[in-house]
Amino acid sequence: MDAPRYRWVVLAVGTCAQGATAAYFLGLAAVTPALRDYFALDLAGVGVLIGVISVGLVPTLIPWGAAADRFGERGVMTIGLLGAATALGATALQTDPVAAGALLVLAGASGAAVNAASGRAVMTWFPAGSRGFAMAVRQTSVPLGAALAALALPVVAVTGGVPAVFVTLALTSLAAAVAVAVWVREPPGAPARRVRATGRTRDVLADRRLQRLSLAGLLLVVPQFLGSVFLVEILHEGSGLPLAAAGALLGLTQLLGAAGRLGNGMWSDRAGRLRPLRIVAAAVAAGFALAALVQPGPVVLLAAVLVPAAALAISWNGLVFTAAGELAPPGRAATAMAVSNTANYVAAAATPVLGGLVAQALGWPAMLTLGAVAALGAIAALHHLAEPGGVAAPAPARTRT
Numbered sequence: 569m570d571a572p573r574y575r576w577v578v579l580a581v582g583t584c585a586q587g588a589t590a591a592y593f594l595g596l597a598a599v600t601p602a603l604r605d606y607f608a609l610d611l612a613g614v615g616v617l618i619g620v621i622s623v624g625l626v627p628t629l630i631p632w633g634a635a636a637d638r639f640g641e642r643g644v645m646t647i648g649l650l651g652a653a654t655a656l657g658a659t660a661l662q663t664d665p666v667a668a669g670a671l672l673v674l675a676g677a678s679g680a681a682v683n684a685a686s687g688r689a690v691m692t693w694f695p696a697g698s699r700g701f702a703m704a705v706r707q708t709s710v711p712l713g714a715a716l717a718a719l720a721l722p723v724v725a726v727t728g729g730v731p732a733v734f735v736t737l738a739l740t741s742l743a744a745a746v747a748v749a750v751w752v753r754e755p756p757g758a759p760a761r762r763v764r765a766t767g768r769t770r771d772v773l774a775d776r777r778l779q780r781l782s783l784a785g786l787l788l789v790v791p792q793f794l795g796s797v798f799l800v801e802i803l804h805e806g807s808g809l810p811l812a813a814a815g816a817l818l819g820l821t822q823l824l825g826a827a828g829r830l831g832n833g834m835w836s837d838r839a840g841r842l843r844p845l846r847i848v849a850a851a852v853a854a855g856f857a858l859a860a861l862v863q864p865g866p867v868v869l870l871a872a873v874l875v876p877a878a879a880l881a882i883s884w885n886g887l888v889f890t891a892a893g894e895l896a897p898p899g900r901a902a903t904a905m906a907v908s909n910t911a912n913y914v915a916a917a918a919t920p921v922l923g924g925l926v927a928q929a930l931g932w933p934a935m936l937t938l939g940a941v942a943a944l945g946a947i948a949a950l951h952h953l954a955e956p957g958g959v960a961a962p963a964p965a966r967t968r969t
Contacts, residue, residue: 575693575694575702575755577751578689578693578751578752578753579689579690579693579694579702579705579706581747581748581751581752582641582645582682582686582689582690582706582709582748582752583686583705583706583708583709584709584744584747585645585649585682585686585709585744585745585747585748586682586683586686586706586707586709586710586713587709587710587712587713587716587744588649588652588682588713588740588741588743588744589649589652589679589682589683589713589741590709590710590711590712590713590714590717591713591714591716591717591737591740592621592652592656592672592675592679592717592737592740592741593621593622593676593679593714593916594710594711594713594714594717594796594797594822595713595714595716595717595718595721595737596618596621596717596721596733597618597714597718597796597797597798597799597800597818598717598718598719598721598722598800598815598818598819599721599722599725599730599733600614600618600797600800600801601800601804601811602722602725602729602730602733603617603618603730606663606729606730607663607664607665607668607730608665609665611801611924611927611928612921612924612925612928613665614924615797615920615921615923615924616669616920616921617665617668617669617672618797618920619916619917619918619919619920619921620669620672620673620676620917621672621673621675621676621679621917622676622913622914622916622917623673623676623917624672624673624674624675624676624677624678624679624680625676625677625679625680625683625909625910625913625916625917626910626913626914626917627677628677628680628681629680629683629684629906629907629909629910629913630769630773630903630906630907630910632644632648632680632681632683632684632685632906633683633684633685633688633902633903633904633905633906633907633909634769634902634903634906635681636681636684636685636688636902637688637899637900637901637902637903640754641685641686641688641689641748641752642748642749642752642753644681644685645681645682645685645686645745645748645752646745646748646749647678647681648678648679648680648681648682648685649678649679649681649682649741649742649744649745649748650678650741650742650745651674651675651677651678651679651681652675652678652679652738652741653738653739653741653742653745654678654738655671655672655674655675655678656671656675656734656735656737656738656741657734657735657738658671659671659672659675659734660731660732660733660734660735660738661731679741680909680913683905683906683909684902684903684905684906684909685902686706687703687706687889687893687901687902687905688893688901688902688905689752690702690703690706691703691893691901691902691905692754692755692901693755696894697837698837699837699890699894700833700834700835700836700837700841700886700887700890701830701833701834701837702833703833703886703889703890703893704829704830704831704832704833704834704836704886705830705833706886707829707833707885707886707889708826708827708829708830710826710882710885711821711822711823711825711826711829711882712822712823712826714796714822715818715819715820715821715822715823715826716819717737718815718818718819718822719815719816719819720736721733721736722811722812722815724736769900769903771897772896772897772900772903772904772907773907775895775904777895777953777954777956778892778895778896778904778907778908780949780950780953781888781891781892781895781908781949781950781953782888782892782907782908782910782911782912783911783946783949784845784849784888784946784947784949784950784953785884785885785888785908785911785912785946786911786912786914786915787915787942787943787945787946787949788849788852788881788884788888788942788943788946789912789913789915789916789919790915790919790938790939790942790943791852791853791856791877791878791881791939791940791942791943792878792881792882792884792885793915793916793919793920793923794856794881794919794923794935794936794938794939795821795856795874795877795878795881795882795939796818796821796822796878796881796882797919797920797923798920798923798924798927798935799814799817799818799821799874799875799878800814800815800818801927802863802870802874802927802932802935803817803867803870803871803874806863806932807863807867807870808867809867809871817871817875820875821875821878821879821882822879822882824875824876824879824882825878825879825880825881825882825883826882827883828848828879828880828882828883829882829883829885829886831883832844832848832883832884832886832887833886833887833890836886836887836890840955841887841888841890841891841894841955841956842887842891842950842953842954842955844887845884845887845888845891845950846947846950848880848883848884848887849884849943849944849946849947849950850943850947851877851880852877852880852881852884852939852940852943853940853941853943853944853947854877854940855873855874855876855877855878855880855881855940856877856881856936856937856939856940856943857936857937857940858873858877859873859874859877859936860932860933860934860936860937860940861933863932863933863936864933874936881939881943885912888908888912889905889908889909891955891956892904892905892907892908893905894956895956922938923935923938926938
């Protein structure tokens with residue numbers, strides 16, 4: 569198959585691989601009531617159990633990214649997915665929440681391999697003019713994987729219990745590992761791995777533009793995870809919506825977020841990466857603030873406000889991820905994207921715990937207000953930040969027909 573067509577095969581496999589990790593990273597939120605019962609946890613405790621997955625990702629993302637820059641995507645992603653499958657399979661055998669949490673840390677550390685490596689595959693296979701859309705397709709794997717998990721895992725939990733949930737997630741990662749090993753490869757004419765990449769890892773870490781972009785992403789993760797992790801709880805426990813209906817709305821939120829990522833990617837190929845990002849952040853801040861105001865009211869009104877706001881909070885990731893890769897020196901795209909993702913997962917690890925504590929101490933409106941404030945902070949971090957050099961649509965290119 570020729571390169572212009574095969575790039576879509578690589579994109580499809582990378583998207584499925586990222587979706588497999590999203591299934592356990594975000595999909596477990598759909599069975600928080602079952603996890604609470606099985607492991608005898610309170611609301612903050614189940615937030616910790618889900619959040620520890622991010623604890624595993626945070627220290628390993630940059631090393632995995634550097635490994636992908638040096639050795640290529642296929643081996644890095646295959647090893648990581650096999651490690652995740654092993655850890656998830658072992659979690660199915662646990663009844664102690666501490667042991668389960670330790671294994672989920674390992675699952676997160678292994679799954680981190682997919683994040684930067686699959687993004688690097690898009691950077692190397694797709695030209696700048698279509699990269700935003702391609703990266704958006706890849707980024708839709710996260711909400712789509714979470715949406716499928718939100719629909720499937722509650723059924724699995726009811727029929728087979730929590731151990732069956734983890735077995736299902738392990739088999740998903742195993743299938744993704746096989747697909748990566750078979751179909752992912754370097755584009756024709758790619759530089760040999762022995763050629764030294766431009767710039768050192770510490771130079772990438774010291775880039776002030778990347779630091780500000782990563783801070784904005786970190787802050788936007790707060791409303792993203794408040795909306796994803798606690799949407800079922802706030803609609804079911806907080807407002808009385810039946811559990812099945814709340815789970816279905818979580819799946820709808822993820823699907824809308826996936827559509828938003830595609831739309832933002834196409835938009836960014838014409839308007840640059842950062843202008844759409846600022847507008848989305850402002851909309852998220854407004855949506856979460858409004859949800860905080862209506863939460864004590866009818867559940868239908870709350871769902872009508874919170875579901876779109878939570879979907880918008882999912883839709884921005886591809887913009888930050890692509891901009892990070894385009895800020896990188898030659899040969900360091902995976903490292904730069906890993907830096908950005910590290911900031912994201914720091915927030916992802918802390919947000920479920922923080923959100924649970926705020927909700928328990930101050931109520932759901934206070935938790936939703938926290939999401940709005942964080943989105944406003946992201947806008948401040950992006951203030952006067954210039955577009956990355958070489959983006960698909962810098963200012964002169966916006967007039968093209």
